[in-house]
Amino acid sequence: MRIRVSDVLDLFASGLSAEEILEEMPDLEADDLKASLLYASRKLNHPVLIA
Numbered sequence: 001m002r003i004r005v006s007d008v009l010d011l012f013a014s015g016l017s018a019e020e021i022l023e024e025m026p027d028l029e030a031d032d033l034k035a036s037l038l039y040a041s042r043k044l045n046h047p048v049l050i051a
Contacts, residue, residue: 003028008036 003025011021018033 003032005036005039008033009040012037 008021008028011024012018016024018030021033022028022030
C-alpha cells in the first residue's frame with residue numbers, strides 16, 4: 001500500500017472527515033491519518049536557514 005501524504009491532505013482539504021476518508025480508503029487506519037497530519041505539520045514547520 002502506497003498512499004501519498006498529499007493524497008490524504010487533499011481529501012481533508014476537500015472537506016472529507018477522517019471517518020469518510022477511512023471509508024473511501026479501507027486500507028488506511030486512523031493512525032495513518034494522524035501520521036499524515038503529523039508529517040505534514042513537521043515538514044511545514046521546518047526552519048529554513050539563510051546564510
